[in-house]
Amino acid sequence: MTFDVATIRKQYPTLQQEVDGRRLVYLDSAASSQTPEAVLDAMDVYYRRLRANVERGVYRLSEEATGRYEAARARLARFVGAPSPDGVVFTRNVTEAINLVAYSWVRRRLGPGDAVLTTAMEHHANFVPWWHAAQDTGVELRIVPVREDFHLDVEAMEALLADGKVRFLALGHVSNVLGTINPLRELIALARAANPEVVVLVDGAQAVPHLPVDVAALDVDFYGITGHKMLGPTGIGALIAKPERLEQMPPFLTGGSMILDVSAEQVVWNHPPHRFEAGTPMIAEAFGLHAACDVLDELGMHEVRAHERGLVATFVDALVAADGVTVYGPTDPDQRSGAISFAVDGVHPHDLGAMLDSYGVCIRVGHHCAKPLMRWLGVNATARASLYVYNDVDDLAPLLEGIEAARRFFAR
Ligand SMILES: Cc1ncc(COP(=O)(O)O)c(C=O)c1O
Numbered sequence: 001m002t003f004d005v006a007t008i009r010k011q012y013p014t015l016q017q018e019v020d021g022r023r024l025v026y027l028d029s030a031a032s033s034q035t036p037e038a039v040l041d042a043m044d045v046y047y048r049r050l051r052a053n054v055e056r057g058v059y060r061l062s063e064e065a066t067g068r069y070e071a072a073r074a075r076l077a078r079f080v081g082a083p084s085p086d087g088v089v090f091t092r093n094v095t096e097a098i099n100l101v102a103y104s105w106v107r108r109r110l111g112p113g114d115a116v117l118t119t120a121m122e123h124h125a126n127f128v129p130w131w132h133a134a135q136d137t138g139v140e141l142r143i144v145p146v147r148e149d150f151h152l153d154v155e156a157m158e159a160l161l162a163d164g165k166v167r168f169l170a171l172g173h174v175s176n177v178l179g180t181i182n183p184l185r186e187l188i189a190l191a192r193a194a195n196p197e198v199v200v201l202v203d204g205a206q207a208v209p210h211l212p213v214d215v216a217a218l219d220v221d222f223y224g225i226t227g228h229k230m231l232g233p234t235g236i237g238a239l240i241a242k243p244e245r246l247e248q249m250p251p252f253l254t255g256g257s258m259i260l261d262v263s264a265e266q267v268v269w270n271h272p273p274h275r276f277e278a279g280t281p282m283i284a285e286a287f288g289l290h291a292a293c294d295v296l297d298e299l300g301m302h303e304v305r306a307h308e309r310g311l312v313a314t315f316v317d318a319l320v321a322a323d324g325v326t327v328y329g330p331t332d333p334d335q336r337s338g339a340i341s342f343a344v345d346g347v348h349p350h351d352l353g354a355m356l357d358s359y360g361v362c363i364r365v366g367h368h369c370a371k372p373l374m375r376w377l378g379v380n381a382t383a384r385a386s387l388y389v390y391n392d393v394d395d396l397a398p399l400l401e402g403i404e405a406a407r408r409f410f411a412r
Helices: 005-009 037-048 060-080 094-109 128-137 154-161 184-194 243-247 283-299 301-321 349-358 371-377 393-410
Strands: 088-091 115-119 140-144 166-172 199-203 222-226 237-241 259-262 267-269 325-328 339-344 364-366 382-386
Touching: 037 060, 037 283, 060 088, 060 222, 060 237, 060 283, 088 094, 094 128, 094 166, 094 199, 094 222, 094 237, 115 128, 115 154, 128 140, 140 154, 154 184, 166 184, 184 199, 237 243, 283 301, 301 325, 301 339, 301 393, 339 349, 339 393, 349 364, 349 382, 349 393
Parallel strands: 115 140, 115 166, 166 199, 199 222
Antiparallel strands: 088 237, 222 237, 259 267, 325 339, 339 382, 364 382
């Protein structure tokens, strides 16, 4: 399919709205993407036709709902190149996927004398669970710094790995603030060179929606995704794991569905992935996520990336050239994705966000759940415009207009 944004936009009911007579300019997909009709329809099928619990009914309605729930698992596995659907655990979001690993792997297996390595550009979802585990277990938390060019400091990382104590690496694929695409293969190879047994988790929240991702080719142990940033519903994410890793892990949450047998004397855990899906799962959301994978594959992930690469180049160039604007992140579009953080001289990001809202432009302002990175940047907050499949160059002029209006109003 050719990348015809006008046609694509028609599939998104929210984008048909006007704000004060202006086109709604949605530049906050890094926080949450919009929902296409196909995803809404898929969820409707569950509620209107197949409403029943899954994995437990013997009647046809429940069996069909179960079949579709499992089909969503297989669809997601195919979308991200997971080795097997058995390695796909549905979670509420990527935050829960990462906590699952923190509780069922790191806290169980690591202790004093071991280190977890993460980075200073992580979202709190891939930082706080390790910090918390370190507090509780005596594991040492090590943090790879960020260089002036907004990439991870590879030499510092080598030094942090040198003593071979790092047994777990937790790394973001794409930064939600800087847009930096991390060279995963190179960074993982460094960690494995220092300790061949190192276990690797990648936070793919900002990568899977925007880049072709092949988890098996990356050869990572765990890879987390979140549905609402990839055109899917809120309330569903997934942990993609090597099935043998899941086999080795005890459950995170316990209760119904995740057992084979229960008596007063013993409980026998179910096999993965069901061992990690206690209770009634997000059924309609799984249907919706299935449809989101279909929509993205129909567009083609290489085409999605090419579209965003072109657009991010235009937006970054325009922002760099705008008076009083500082962009935080790589300027080379090959090294970055479409989350563009910036500051406007003399204008607080929250004031800028409010001004842009009056132009119908939605951006994110704040610390972006990345306070260690904010500290490194030396700011409390930034503004962030982020791009996706339904954005085009027509979204740039209102952004620049709003920025200029904010400068005139606030930065006198
Ligand atoms: C890089 C990254 N990781 C994790 C998250 C957390 O996602 P969720 O709130 O869906 O768990 C986000 C959300 O902004 C993110 O950008």
